[in-house]
Amino acid sequence: EDQVTQSPEALRLQEGESSSLNCSYTVSGLRGLFWYRQDPGKGPEFLFTLYSAGEEKEKERLKATLTKKESFLHITAPKPEDSATYLCAVLKGSARQLTFGSGTQLTVLP
């Protein structure tokens, strides 16, 4: 059965303390992996799409990487405004719907 697992469930960082969030997947025929940010009470906001192992994408303090089994979201020198839940999702084969993990709730303390 296809699975998307995110770890840790929650992460508290001091401002400026870099870290990584993990998304591991067991999906046959992966077509793409997506990262979203979700603030409380709001819909997910698209961040990155990764299509092949070795691919990297960057945006401000965030960098996403992809291997054949997992993806990492690296956060460099985070700020309090980076506090949010980060969701990972996969798209497989000819399917159109995304399969999401449960997310990592990130809190950055000033």
Added chain:
Amino acid sequence: DTGVSQDPRHKITKRGQNVTFRCDPISEHNRLYWYRQTLGQGPEFLTYFQNEAQLEKSRLLSDRFSAERPKGSFSTLEIQRTEQGDSAMYLCASNIRTGRDEQYFGPGTRLTVT
């Protein structure tokens, strides 16, 4: 480019009542999706439209749920005879058939069934 909009943002209803939610996708997006999200979980797929055709439905979509997308523009999701287990955030997303797979989400409708 205005984003995906959803209405209402919040809905409180009593068990057994019917509710209807509306989603307006990004203009020119021909694909529209409905997801449901409960606290502490990621969104779960419910159904998908390409233009006005409903092409896929999840097993989560019981016969109390129905979705439409007349004329391939806005979409509605109706839940009949609501149950407490229907309490969740209902999210709508859209994208366009151009080889870009990312989906853009609306703000969601928070449903509370009392």
